[in-house]
Amino acid sequence: xxxxxxxxxxxxxxxVAVGLLLAALPCAAMVGLGPVARADTGLAPLDAPIERYRxxxxxxxxxxxxxVQKLRASVANGDLAAARQAWIEARVxxxxxxxxxxxFAPELDRDIDAWxxxxxxxxxxxxxxxxxxxxxxxxxxxxxLHSLSAMATTTRKITLTPQGxxxxxxxxxxxxxxxxxxxxxxxISGTSIDDMRNNVDGIELAYGTxxxxxxxxxxxxxxATAQHQIDELKTMLAQRDLRQIEQExxxxxxxxxxxxxxxxxxEIALARPTLxxx
Numbered sequence: 145x146x147x148x149x150x151x152x153x154x155x156x157x158x159x160v161a162v163g164l165l166l167a168a169l170p171c172a173a174m175v176g177l178g179p180v181a182r183a184d185t186g187l188a189p190l191d192a193p194i195e196r197y198r199x200x201x202x203x204x205x206x207x208x209x210x211x212v213q214k215l216r217a218s219v220a221n222g223d224l225a226a227a228r229q230a231w232i233e234a235r236v237x238x239x240x241x242x243x244x245x246x247x248f249a250p251e252l253d254r255d256i257d258a259w260x261x262x263x264x265x266x267x268x269x270x271x272x273x274x275x276x277x278x279x280x281x282x283x284x285x286x287x288x289l290h291s292l293s294a295m296a297t298t299t300r301k302i303t304l305t306p307q308g309x310x311x312x313x314x315x316x317x318x319x320x321x322x323x324x325x326x327x328x329x330x331x332i333s334g335t336s337i338d339d340m341r342n343n344v345d346g347i348e349l350a351y352g353t354x355x356x357x358x359x360x361x362x363x364x365x366x367x368a369t370a371q372h373q374i375d376e377l378k379t380m381l382a383q384r385d386l387r388q389i390e391q392e393x394x395x396x397x398x399x400x401x402x403x404x405x406x407x408x409x410x411e412i413a414l415a416r417p418t419l420x421x422x
Contacts, residue, residue: 190412194309194354198300200349200353201244204240205237205238205292205299206296207236208234208292209293209296212289214230219279219281222279224273224277227279228274235266235330235335235338235339236338238257240342243349244299244309245257245312246312246315247312247315248302248308248312249298249302252294252298260329266288270332270333307417309354310409310417311418313347313351313355313405314406315417315419317398317402317405318399318419320340320347321394322399337381337384337386340381341378341381344378347374351374359412362411373400380393380397381394405417
């Protein structure tokens with residue numbers, strides 16, 4: 145999800161509130177809030193875990209591309225029901241990959257998934273398919289397919305950095321609780337809870353593949369806390385209806401996960417992740 149305008153400003157203001165929460169943490173948890181150099185840590189390099197994550201990321205983006213190809217075929221056949229289903233399927237791989245998309249390919253991310261004022265991409269198509277029962281969207285689908293294909297190429301070629309991925313993971317954790325819970329991102333299609341569930345699956349994938357072992361080797365309790373918070377988000381989002389979720393609790397757990405990741409960062413020689421795009 146690429147957020148625009150006032151929504152980004154709201155998120156930046158909320159960063160200040162999270163910073164105030166950090167002030168209440170014990171001094172030991174505050175060590176290394178800026179960039180740190182820890183040559184004596186003995187930490188295993190994250191290069192291999194990152195490349196394992198890349199392979200899963202490629203699978204998710206490719207999955208989205210293939211579903212949009214199905215969407216294009218359904219549109220060509222004038223099949224509204226099949227087009228809607230293909231759109232929903234395309235969202236799965238996309239939402240799982242948002243740990244990566246906004247930070248490493250922001251322009252493509254905006255073209256694909258700008259919200260709430262998306263003139264192109266998923267949500268422009270959603271408005272016609274689900275809001276107006278329209279199937280005359282061939283040009284919009286072609287543009288989405290072009291951008292997603294470019295994103296698939298980017299996932300294969302771009303240098304993935306631990307800092308960038310931790311930043312993306314932390315931003316997405318925050319967005320699940322703060323930006324999407326009050327009705328969600330895909331309101332017209334009614335699939336916002338699926339977006340959130342797939343976001344958390346993507347968070348779990350990135351955390352478990354890249355960071356979990358390194359954090360656990362430094363602080364077993366900190367890793368256990370992060371994993372517990374991810375598990376709690378997954379449990380809450382197992383509901384099928386967004387209205388059944390305890391929204392305030394979801395916000396709290398989301399922010400607690402942000403704080404845990406910010407606390408963990410210096411333990412693995414990374415800077416404390418911020419919530420705004422650099």
